[in-house]
Amino acid sequence: MLIGFFYALRDAKVPVTIKEFLTLLEALQRGVAAPSLDEFYYLARLSLVKDEAHFDRFDRAFGAFFHGVNAVFDEKADIPLDWLLKRFERELTPEQRAALDKLGYDKLQQRLEQLLKEQKERHEGGSKWIGTGGTSPFGNGGTNPEGIRIGGQGRNRTAVKVWEQRSYRDYDDERELGTRNIKVALRRLRRFARTGAAEELALDDTIRATASNAGYLDIRMQPERRNRIKVLMLLDVGGSMDDHIERVEELFSAARSEFKNMEFYYFHNCVYDHLWKNNRRRHSERFPTWDLLRTYPPDTRVIFVGDATMSPYEVLAPGGSVEYNNEEPGADWLARFTSTFPKFAWLNPEPEHLWQYRQSIAVIRQIMNNRMFPITLEGLERAMRLLSK
Numbered sequence: 001m002l003i004g005f006f007y008a009l010r011d012a013k014v015p016v017t018i019k020e021f022l023t024l025l026e027a028l029q030r031g032v033a034a035p036s037l038d039e040f041y042y043l044a045r046l047s048l049v050k051d052e053a054h055f056d057r058f059d060r061a062f063g064a065f066f067h068g069v070n071a072v073f074d075e076k077a078d079i080p081l082d083w084l085l086k087r088f089e090r091e092l093t094p095e096q097r098a099a100l101d102k103l104g105y106d107k108l109q110q111r112l113e114q115l116l117k118e119q120k121e122r123h124e125g126g127s128k129w130i131g132t133g134g135t136s137p138f139g140n141g142g143t144n145p146e147g148i149r150i151g152g153q154g155r156n157r158t159a160v161k162v163w164e165q166r167s168y169r170d171y172d173d174e175r176e177l178g179t180r181n182i183k184v185a186l187r188r189l190r191r192f193a194r195t196g197a198a199e200e201l202a203l204d205d206t207i208r209a210t211a212s213n214a215g216y217l218d219i220r221m222q223p224e225r226r227n228r229i230k231v232l233m234l235l236d237v238g239g240s241m242d243d244h245i246e247r248v249e250e251l252f253s254a255a256r257s258e259f260k261n262m263e264f265y266y267f268h269n270c271v272y273d274h275l276w277k278n279n280r281r282r283h284s285e286r287f288p289t290w291d292l293l294r295t296y297p298p299d300t301r302v303i304f305v306g307d308a309t310m311s312p313y314e315v316l317a318p319g320g321s322v323e324y325n326n327e328e329p330g331a332d333w334l335a336r337f338t339s340t341f342p343k344f345a346w347l348n349p350e351p352e353h354l355w356q357y358r359q360s361i362a363v364i365r366q367i368m369n370n371r372m373f374p375i376t377l378e379g380l381e382r383a384m385r386l387l388s389k
Contacts, residue, residue: 005065009048012061016048023047037066055280186258186384231255231262232296232341236306237279238268239322244349247375248305251347255303265292269310270330270364271337272321289333293340301387302337302344308364308372309350315363334367345383346372352379 002025009016024047033039041062049058202222209218233255235248255262265275265287273289276282313320315330338344346364348355352374355361365372371386373379 005044005062008061008065009058012057012064014049014054014057014061015051020048020050052278052280186254186380229259229261230297230300231259231303232292232300233262233264233303233305234271234275235264235266236269236304236308237266240307240309241349244307244375247349251305251375263296267306268321268323269306270314270321271304271333272326272330273328273333289336293336296341298341299343300341302341303383303387304344304346304368305349305375306346307348307350308346308361309358310360312359312363315360315367331363331367334364338368343387343389344368344371345387347375347380347383348372349375352376 033043202220205220274286319325373383
C-alpha cells in the first residue's frame with residue numbers, strides 16, 4: 001500500500017527519494033506515530049517533504065490516495081455543531097430572492113450578538129435564527145442577499161463576514177505553462193539598460209572591430225545587461241479566487257521567470273493593514289502594509305491580481321473584512337498604493353463581460369483610475385504597455 005503512496009507522490013511531482021521513504025518505514029516500524037491517519041499524515045510529511053514549497057502537492061496527493069479526511073468542527077465552538085448541519089437545501093425563485101431585504105452591516109452585527117444570547121436550540125429552514133437552509137442571514141446552506149456565514153461552504157458568495165478558520169494555499173510558481181503567450185506579454189515590461197563598468201565581452205563589436213583591424217584581435221567590452229524593472233505583485237487568494245487558481249498560477253509562474261527583481265505578497269479580497277507571503281503561516285507571519293509602502297522605491301511597478309468580487313463593505317467600510325475588524329477601509333489602503341507607486345495596474349481573472357454585474361469591481365476600478373485589465377493576452381499586453389511608460 002505504501003509503495004503505491006510513494007509513486008502517487010512522485011506522480012504529483014513531490015521530489016521524494018527512496019532514502020526518505022525508507023526513513024518513513026523505519027519510523028512506522030518503531031512506532032513513532034500512533035496508529036491513526038492524522039498521525040501518519042504528519043509523520044509522512046515530516047519524513048518525505050524537505051521543502052515547504054511542496055506541501056500543497058503533498059496534501060493533494062495524500063488526499064487523493066487516502067480519499068481525504070472530513071474536517072472536524074471544533075468541539076469548543078460557541079455555536080453547537082448540530083445547529084450548522086445542513087439537512088436540506090431550499091431553492092428560491094428569482095422573485096423570492098428579490099423580495100429578501102438587506103439588514104446592513106451594523107445591524108447584522110447587532111442582530112447576531114442578540115441571537116447568540118437568545119437562541120437555545122437548532123433551527124432549520126427559517127428566516128430569523130442561526131441555522132441552515134432558509135433565508136436567515138446567519139448560518140449556512142440558505143439564501144440571503146447579505147449575511148454572515150457560520151460554518152459550511154459558500155454557495156451564493158453574498159456573505160459580508162465568514163465565521164470559520166479558513167485556509168488558503170500558496171500559488172505554485174513552478175507550474176508548467178500550456179502556452180508561452182503569458183510570458184511573451186509580460187516580457188513587454190522588461191527594459192534593459194547598459195549601466196555600470198564594462199564587465200561583459202561585446203562579441204558582435206569585437207568581431208566587427210577585429211575584422212576592421214585586418215584580423216588583429218581587438219577586444220571590446222560593454223556594461224553588463226541588467227533588468228532594472230522592479231515589480232511588486234499582490235495576489236488575492238481564497239474564496240472566489242479558487243475558481244481562478246489555474247489561470248493565476250500560470251500568470252504567477254510566468255512572472256517569477258520573467259522578472260528578476262520581483263517580490264510578492266498575498267491578501268484576501270482587499271488590501272488592509274497587513275499582508276503575508278505564506279498562506280500556512282498567514283496568522284503568525286504578517287507584514288505590515290505600511291512597511292511595504294515605505295520600503296519599495298516609487299518607481300516600483302505594483303501589480304494587483306484579484307477578481308475584485310466581494311461585498312462593497314469590504315472596500316468601503318471599516319470592519320468590512322470578512323475575516324477580522326479592520327480599523328481602516330480597504331479603499332484607503334488602495335489609495336495609498338496608487339499615490340505611493342504611480343505605475344500600477346490591476347489584473348482581473350474574472351471574464352471582462354461580467355464586470356458590469358459586480359458592484360465591488362466598479363468601486364475598485366474607480367480607485368484604480370480604470371487601470372484594471374483582464375488576464376487575457378490582449379489585456380496583459382495593454383497592462384504591460386501602461387506599466388512600461
